[in-house]
Amino acid sequence: MADIAIRIRGLGKRYRIGAREEQYDTLRDRIAAAAARPFRRLAPGGLAASTTIWALHDVTHDIRRGEVVGVIGGNGAGKSTLLKILSRITTPTEGEIEIHGRVGSLLEVGTGFHPDLTGRENIFLNGAILGMRKAEIERKFDDIVRFAEIGEFIDTPVKHYSSGMYVRLGFAVAAHMEPEILIVDEVLAVGDVHFQRKCLGKLDDVARSGRTVLFVSHNMAAVQRLCTSAMLLQRGNLVRVGDVRSTVAAYLGGEARGGFVAAARTADPQILSADLEDMAGRSLDNPSCSRPIVCRIAFSVPQRCPGLRLGIGVLSSDGVTLFTTNTADAGCSCPSGPGDFEARVTIPAHTLLAGDFHIAICLWNAGTILDLQEPALSFSVDAGDSTLYAESATRKGYVNVDCPWSVTVDTELPSLAISHL
Amino acid sequence: MSAHSTAVPVTYIRPGTRAMSSTVDEVWQARELLYFLVWRDIKVRYKQTALGVAWSVLQPFLTMVVFTIFFGRLARVPSDGVPYPLFSLAALVPWTYFSTAVSNGSSSLVGNQHLIAKVYFPRVLVPLNAVSMPVVDLAVSFGMLVILMAWYHVVPTFALLLLPLYVALAVVSAFAVTLWTSALTVRYRDARYVLPFLVQTWLFITPVAYPTSMVPERWRLLYALNPMATVVDGFRSSLLGTPASGAMAAVAVGTVIAALAAGIAYFRSVEGSIVDLA
Numbered sequence: 001m002a003d004i005a006i007r008i009r010g011l012g013k014r015y016r017i018g019a020r021e022e023q024y025d026t027l028r029d030r031i032a033a034a035a036a037r038p039f040r041r042l043a044p045g046g047l048a049a050s051t052t053i054w055a056l057h058d059v060t061h062d063i064r065r066g067e068v069v070g071v072i073g074g075n076g077a078g079k080s081t082l083l084k085i086l087s088r089i090t091t092p093t094e095g096e097i098e099i100h101g102r103v104g105s106l107l108e109v110g111t112g113f114h115p116d117l118t119g120r121e122n123i124f125l126n127g128a129i130l131g132m133r134k135a136e137i138e139r140k141f142d143d144i145v146r147f148a149e150i151g152e153f154i155d156t157p158v159k160h161y162s163s164g165m166y167v168r169l170g171f172a173v174a175a176h177m178e179p180e181i182l183i184v185d186e187v188l189a190v191g192d193v194h195f196q197r198k199c200l201g202k203l204d205d206v207a208r209s210g211r212t213v214l215f216v217s218h219n220m221a222a223v224q225r226l227c228t229s230a231m232l233l234q235r236g237n238l239v240r241v242g243d244v245r246s247t248v249a250a251y252l253g254g255e256a257r258g259g260f261v262a263a264a265r266t267a268d269p270q271i272l273s274a275d276l277e278d279m280a281g282r283s284l285d286n287p288s289c290s291r292p293i294v295c296r297i298a299f300s301v302p303q304r305c306p307g308l309r310l311g312i313g314v315l316s317s318d319g320v321t322l323f324t325t326n327t328a329d330a331g332c333s334c335p336s337g338p339g340d341f342e343a344r345v346t347i348p349a350h351t352l353l354a355g356d357f358h359i360a361i362c363l364w365n366a367g368t369i370l371d372l373q374e375p376a377l378s379f380s381v382d383a384g385d386s387t388l389y390a391e392s393a394t395r396k397g398y399v400n401v402d403c404p405w406s407v408t409v410d411t412e413l414p415s416l417a418i419s420h421l
Numbered sequence: 422m423s424a425h426s427t428a429v430p431v432t433y434i435r436p437g438t439r440a441m442s443s444t445v446d447e448v449w450q451a452r453e454l455l456y457f458l459v460w461r462d463i464k465v466r467y468k469q470t471a472l473g474v475a476w477s478v479l480q481p482f483l484t485m486v487v488f489t490i491f492f493g494r495l496a497r498v499p500s501d502g503v504p505y506p507l508f509s510l511a512a513l514v515p516w517t518y519f520s521t522a523v524s525n526g527s528s529s530l531v532g533n534q535h536l537i538a539k540v541y542f543p544r545v546l547v548p549l550n551a552v553s554m555p556v557v558d559l560a561v562s563f564g565m566l567v568i569l570m571a572w573y574h575v576v577p578t579f580a581l582l583l584l585p586l587y588v589a590l591a592v593v594s595a596f597a598v599t600l601w602t603s604a605l606t607v608r609y610r611d612a613r614y615v616l617p618f619l620v621q622t623w624l625f626i627t628p629v630a631y632p633t634s635m636v637p638e639r640w641r642l643l644y645a646l647n648p649m650a651t652v653v654d655g656f657r658s659s660l661l662g663t664p665a666s667g668a669m670a671a672v673a674v675g676t677v678i679a680a681l682a683a684g685i686a687y688f689r690s691v692e693g694s695i696v697d698l699a
Contacts, residue, residue, distance in 0.1 A: 015697065084696070085434060086434070087540070087541050088432075088434060088541040089537070089538065089539070089541050090693065090694070090696045091435075091436055091437070091693035091694065092436050093436055094436055095435075095436075096433065096435050097435075098431060098433055098434075099431065099432040099434065100429050100430075100431050101429040101430065102429070103432070105540065105541070107540070108539045111536060111539045112535075112536050112539075112540070114461060116464075116465050116469060117461065117464060117468075121461075121464065125457050125460075125461050128456075128457040128458075129536065129540055129542065130540065131454075131542070134453050134457075157468075180429055
């Protein structure tokens with residue numbers, strides 16, 4: 001009983017559909033609507049209840065102190081809504097949450113940074129915004145600067161920082177909050193590999209120090225590495241809670257699909273559709289180990305976007321990324337737009353062994369993820385007539401890598417001599 | 422174990438408006454953040470503008486020059502026996518504060534949207550910050566007023582001690598208005614087109630260019646429903662020794678308290694959904 005950190009009961013959040021029009025609600029419209037109201041009741045259906053959607057519905061769950069919970073689910077599953085409610089950024093429509101302890105939430109790195117202020121000034125500003133006391137920031141100041149690795153740039157306005165430095169400083173401040181409960185949203189998607197590793201390390205420390213962490217990520221490997229349990233959300237409902245491995249597998253399996261099509265076109269670069277083909281460009285229904293698998297990706301770049309990269313990751317059925325490949329690796333120049341484009345990447349024959357796989361697709365530039373679909377595609381590979389299965393119907397592992405072998409002779413015993421013995 | 426669990430604060434998140442007591446407590450807890458937000462705005466302005474501090478002096482000063490030429494010289498508007506430049510500047514200093522605070526404050530929630538969407542803090546700090554920042558300008562432009570008083574050899578009396586109260590009345594008035602307008606600007610985006618017109622009209626119903634003595638006696642208490650009339654008269658009476666009405670001040674304080682209470686109630690009713698609307 002005393003060990004509960006967060007108690008969620010029947011939590012729901014309802015949004016009105018057409019929220020986009022609501023955004024630009026005007027007094028003029030309001031007055032016009034008020035004038036029209038007596039007549040609207042006469043219209044068939046009137047003000048139907050169907051003009052609302054539940055972004056989150058009837059979520060009940062207890063999170064124990066010291067638990068590191070991964071919150072997973074597809075786009076629009078309600079992850080961000082849950083985080084926003086827990087961070088008190090928005091209020092729920094129904095239900096109740098009881099939180100034991102101070103909450104620190106990190107929904108974005110460097111929230112409230114002002115470009116004209118120096119690194120030093122922004123540390124104080126950002127720290128205060130995240131709920132730290134001035135005395136606390138002063139005490140941790142040197143540690144923050146050291147962690148951020150920005151050295152002599154501390155008195156330079158942050159608008160002159162590289163994006164990497166900016167992110168490092170932002171994370172450094174956040175990493176030095178000491179709340180009992182930490183809520184983290186996808187912040188590891190930014191920064192270089194070295195820094196991502198450092199962030200994960202820091203989160204590891206936080207988790208090990210017995211604090212409660214809620215971690216939302218599309219990065220299944222990070223979720224599996226950090227979390228002790230996971231919550232799977234689907235269209236606003238909590239569909240599964242349990243150990244990380246099985247929940248991640250359930251998520252990836254549940255999302256399984258042969259082809260991907262984006263729900264709607266946006267004004268940002270995005271992945272439009274993806275599917276699997278054979279070498280002749282025919283739809284591939286039963287991928288086999290013995291033949292190449294071509295992944296076709298259609299994407300759109302509405303505005304010019306130099307330095308664009310497109311990549312895929314091949315994941316095992318339990319969510320481990322087996323390998324990734326992208327346009328830059330392959331020395332293939334990715335168009336910077338604007339326009340709609342189609343890319344094809346071929347996974348050579350005799351690469352994927354028989355089993356279930358997922359493909360994640362990512363569109364990014366300069367360290368910023370523009371669109372990430374994980375998983376975009378899910379499929380099963382069968383052995384086919386691959387020579388890899390000539391001797392045995394099963395093989396260990398997920399992929400086959402062509403590794404040259406050689407066997408040399410050190411001392412060869414004359415076989416005749418043996419028979420004469 | 423139980424001793425440990427009583428040590429950690431327990432927060433409840435429920436639909437609807439939070440209890441008033443918890444809001445007051447939160448604002449008090451976040452007082453350092455308010456300080457940092459004001460500090461940020463001051464720093465940024467002095468870094469971004471070449472003239473920096475001069476702007477806060479220039480605006481009331483140039484308006485004073487225009488008023489002196491057109492209202493003082495050409496229209497011969499009476500000024501309670503005080504030199505017209507001094508008469509108008511004593512009003513323009515608090516008025517400039519008020520109009521700046523209301524303009525900044527009204528767009529403050531929309532302007533800080535990126536912050537509001539990413540981190541929780543008592544939302545009321547945003548308009549509070551917006552009306553606190555121009556107090557710095559008020560202090561700077563007050564220095565110019567003192568210089569002009571010295572120029573005309575005007576020596577203030579003990580009535581000067583009341584001045585901080587009038588400053589406080591101006592700040593609370595601006596805050597009360599801003600609680601309404603900032604929230605309404607989020608809800609209705611065309612509110613920002615109405616606002617400059619509102620502020621301009623407000624200038625005419627405030628005795629900035631003319632003295633309150635020009636308003637017929639029987640309309641004075643109605644006139645006092647505009648608290649800025651009392652603020653302006655108060656600035657003049659405490660610095661220049663012109664008459665000020667206690668009855669008008671009482672009406673003004675009553676109006677401000679009512680507007681503030683209603684503003685807080687309205688702001689609290691919408692603060693939870695600010696993020697969803699914007």
